[in-house]
Structures are given as structure tokens and as C-alpha cells.
Amino acid sequence: MIGVLLVDDEQLIRAGLRAIIESEPELSVVGEAGDGAEVPGLVARLRPDVVLMDVRMPAVDGIRATGHLMSTMDNPPKVVVVTTFENDDYVYEALRAGASGFLLKRARPEEIVSAVRTVSAGDSLLFPAAIRRLAATHGGAGGGQDGLAAAGLTERESEVLRLVAKGLSNVEIAGELFLGVQTVKTHVGNLLAKLGARDRTQAVIRAYESGFIKPA
Numbered sequence: 677m678i679g680v681l682l683v684d685d686e687q688l689i690r691a692g693l694r695a696i697i698e699s700e701p702e703l704s705v706v707g708e709a710g711d712g713a714e715v716p717g718l719v720a721r722l723r724p725d726v727v728l729m730d731v732r733m734p735a736v737d738g739i740r741a742t743g744h745l746m747s748t749m750d751n752p753p754k755v756v757v758v759t760t761f762e763n764d765d766y767v768y769e770a771l772r773a774g775a776s777g778f779l780l781k782r783a784r785p786e787e788i789v790s791a792v793r794t795v796s797a798g799d800s801l802l803f804p805a806a807i808r809r810l811a812a813t814h815g816g817a818g819g820g821q822d823g824l825a826a827a828g829l830t831e832r833e834s835e836v837l838r839l840v841a842k843g844l845s846n847v848e849i850a851g852e853l854f855l856g857v858q859t860v861k862t863h864v865g866n867l868l869a870k871l872g873a874r875d876r877t878q879a880v881i882r883a884y885e886s887g888f889i890k891p892a
Contacts, residue, residue, distance in 0.1 A: 678796045679706040681724035683715055683741070684758065685733045689781065693728060693758075696785045703792060712741030719745060724753045726792050728779070731757045731766045739770045746774030746874065754795040754875070756802065768814040776877050777802030799861075801876050804843025811884035812891035824871070824888045833867040834888075836860065841880045841889055 680697050682690045682705060690708050697703045706722045709715055712729070713736040719727065727745075731738040738757045745752040757770040757778045767778050776795040779788060794802045801807055829837065832853075839849045846864065850857045864876070873879040883889040 678703050678726060678792060679722070679724040680704065680792060681707050681709065681715075681718060681722060681727045681753070683709045683712065683727060683733075683738070684730040685710050686730075689730070689758075693788065696788050697792065699785075700789050703789065712736030712738060715741045716744055716748070719749070719753060725796050727753050727755045728788075728792075729755050729757050729770075729775070731759045731764070731770050731778075737766070738775075739766060739773050742770055742775050743773035754798070756791055756795055765814070768810050771807070771810065771877060771881060774874060774878065776875050777807065798875060799847075800845035801840070801843045801880065804841075807877060807880055808841065808843075808884075811881050824883070824886045827867075827870040829867055829870055833863050833870070836863045837867050837879060837883055838889065840864065840876050841883055 680703060682693050684690050684693070687710070694705045694708070697705050706724050707718050709718055711733050715727065715729070729738040729741060742755045742757070745755065752774070755775040757767060757775045758781055759767050759778055760781050770778065777791060779791050783791070791802055794800060835853060836849060839852055844852065846857050846860045849855070850860045853860070868875070868879055871879050871882050873882055884891070
């Protein structure tokens with residue numbers, strides 16, 4: 677069972693999300709909050725696997741709430757920010773703060789369910805093309821691969837990072853590089869540790885901001 681915490685200042689939005697989440701047998705809404713200020717206490721008490729977090733709220737917004745979770749918890753839940761506009765600067769800042777992805781408020785029910793499952797599993801990016809567009813638009817203009825030189829990635833880890841950024845899952849990367857899936861998992865784990873990235877989304881952002889991957 678995947679436990680989900682809903683955080684949005686609009687009760688109607690929360691009700692809609694609850695109906696969608698609880699229509700799936702392996703998903704469950706463990707709690708709700710109307711502002712980011714309530715999130716730390718609820719997460720500590722309810723231990724959700726995934727938080728669906730509105731990016732804009734009156735007192736504490738989704739960026740601050742996400743950053744607080746990532747900086748204060750040893751094993752924080754995965755956060756998916758929910759937003760009206762895909763290219764909003766707030767979305768990118770939420771991703772930089774530690775969110776694993778984002779959903780548009782107009783997303784179809786099947787997209788919302790898929791998003792929860794995807795970030796919970798953690799072996800592929802959520803909406804990789806959208807993540808790439810955001811990273812390419814907002815990322816820095818680093819100096820090519822040397823931008824990550826201090827991380828000491830091996831040649832194989834660099835290959836895997838580029839494929840992660842393309843949105844490939846562990847199984848797809850294994851097929852691309854003729855490796856076992858467990859070997860790919862090991863490479864992904866190693867490169868995340870070297871980059872100081874909590875998940876694949878953070879690694880992709882680092883890759884673009886450093887210039888390791890250049891916008892097309």
C-alpha cells in the first residue's frame with residue numbers, strides 16, 4: 677500500500693485528488709493539509725510514502741515545505757508538487773528543493789495515479805521531457821562535463837546519467853548498455869551518492885546546471 681498525503685489550500689482540489697487516489701486498491705490517502713506549515717508534523721506522524729503538494733499556498737508554500745522535509749528528515753517521503761503552470765519558476769525551485777516531480781492541476785486521473793506509482797518506485801523519471809525542458813531553461817551554463825568533474829563519476833556512471841536524463845528506466849538502461857538490471861541499479865545508486873542527489877530528478881538538475889548535459 678502506498679500512503680499519500682494531500683496538501684492544498686483548496687478543499688475542492690483535495691477532495692478530487694482523494695477520490696482519484698482512493699479509487700486504486702494499492703493507494704491510500706493517509707491525511708490532508710491546507711497549508712505547508714502543517715506538513716512537517718503530519719509527515720512525522722503519518723509517514724506517507726508520497727506527498728502531493730500544492731506549489732502555492734498562503735502561509736508556507738510548497739517550495740519551503742519541501743525544502744524543510746528534505747533538510748530535516750533522514751528518510752523524507754517523495755514529493756510531487758501540484759501546479760497550474762508547467763513552466764512556472766516556482767516549479768523549478770520546488771524541484772531544486774527536493775521534489776521528485778510535478779503534476780498539473782488539470783492532469784487526467786490516470787496521470788495522477790501513474791505519477792504516485794512512478795515516484796514511489798523511484799526507478800524512472802516522472803514526465804522526463806517536462807523535467808528536461810525546465811532544467812534546460814532554468815539551469816546554469818556550466819562548462820561541459822568538467823562541471824561535474826569533482827564528483828568523480830566513472831565513464832559508465834556518466835553514460836548512465838545521460839540515459840537517466842533521457843527518461844530511461846533501469847530496465848531500459850540495462851537494455852541500452854547490455855547490462856544486468858541490478859548492475860544498473862548499482863551504478864545509479866553510486867552516481868546519486870557522488871552527486872549528493874536524493875533521486876533521479878535531482879541528478880538530472882545537477883547535470884544540466886553544471887553543464888554536463890547541454891540544452892539541445
